[in-house]
Amino acid sequence: MPRKIDINIHEHLNPWIKKSLDLFNNNNYLDQILEIYPFQIAVPTRLNKELSREIMMAHAARDTPKLFSLLKNLTKFPYDDPIWYLLKSVKGCFDNNPRQVQRIADSLYSMTAEEVVVRLESAPKINTQMGPMFTKWLKNRYKSLHADEFMNSDTGIVNLHASEEEAKRFVNDVLKQDLPKRPDLFVKVNSTYIIGEAKWIGQPGGNQEKQVGEVVQFCSKQRGSVIRIGIVDGFPWAIHNLSGRLINNKEAVNIQESPYNIISALLLDEYLGGFL
């Protein structure tokens, strides 16, 4: 997507966006971000010995019913198959669709028995663990208070400690924000409420642009005196690719050209400090 704003003319950028861009492009940003998103080493999770032996036996014997019944009890599957879930969990699908069953069996038999087990033992996808990381960091970083104390607080930075439901009620009933869910950031600086939508965007493509759109939408609907910000990290702050060409992906451009206060989580302290 074409850029409307020259990235080099800083006066045209929102100052917080400019700060975030500098942070990413002129520093060890990805190392620093470990403080907030502490990615762990991706360690494989070993299957119980007896089970893996049974799986390899059934595979070697081409005993499809046995192999399927063993795999049915696991959450992972050796490869991404769009039909597997239906076969294993919807009544009748397995019995009524022998061609699909055979196709999947043949897929499994095209790999070695060891490979089947290795794939089942593959490390969990770290991306699915990132949502809670921001919440956890926030809770440790700032003083966390329950709703009543939070409401009465009028000095310093405090974080609302509440369940998803309770926080959602609070933000909508008390602060009149009309949100479909609890905001990821829900803090109060002195007497100012600040809420934010936080995202990790690791790469362009896929649903990522929808996520970016959500943040921008969120920021655009300022209501009352509650301040809304976006907290975005990862790819949207990138400017040049390896060959030095300007990155023009939607995910990056839509964030970088946004007029709203969208920041890296690493700048949250500095941003909130401005309200003290």
Next chain:
DNA sequence: AGCCACACCGGATTCGGAAG
């Protein structure tokens, strides 16, 4: 009351096809 299984939900990536 406490526990556990399970469905739902939010979040990110994969990968094939479209576009340049």
Next chain:
DNA sequence: CTTCCGAATCCGGTGTGGCT
């Protein structure tokens, strides 16, 4: 040939309902 885009999919956490 390379880059861009979006539908489909997977994964783990959270909430919930049934059971003891």
